[in-house]
Amino acid sequence: MFEDLAKVGRYLGQAARLMVGVPDYDNYVQHMRLTHPEQEAMTYEEFFRERQEARYGGGNGPCC
Numbered sequence: 001m002f003e004d005l006a007k008v009g010r011y012l013g014q015a016a017r018l019m020v021g022v023p024d025y026d027n028y029v030q031h032m033r034l035t036h037p038e039q040e041a042m043t044y045e046e047f048f049r050e051r052q053e054a055r056y057g058g059g060n061g062p063c064c
Helices: 002-019 025-035 044-056
Strands: none
Touching: 025 044
16 A cells, blocks of 8 residues: 555656656656666756756747
8 A cells, every 4th residue: 555655656746847847867767777778878967957958948049
C-alpha cells in the first residue's frame, strides 16, 4: 500500500513540475542511460538551460 502511495506521489510531483514548466531531469538521465548509453548526459544546469531556451527561445530580442 505504501509503495502505491509513493508512486502516486511521484506521478503527482512530476505532473506538477510539468504544468509549471520545470523539466524532469531524473527522467532525462534515465532515458539517456537506457536509450543512448554511448552519449554523456548533460549536467542539471546544462539540461535546465537547454529546456528553458527550447521553451522560451534563446533570441537576443528586447526584454518583455
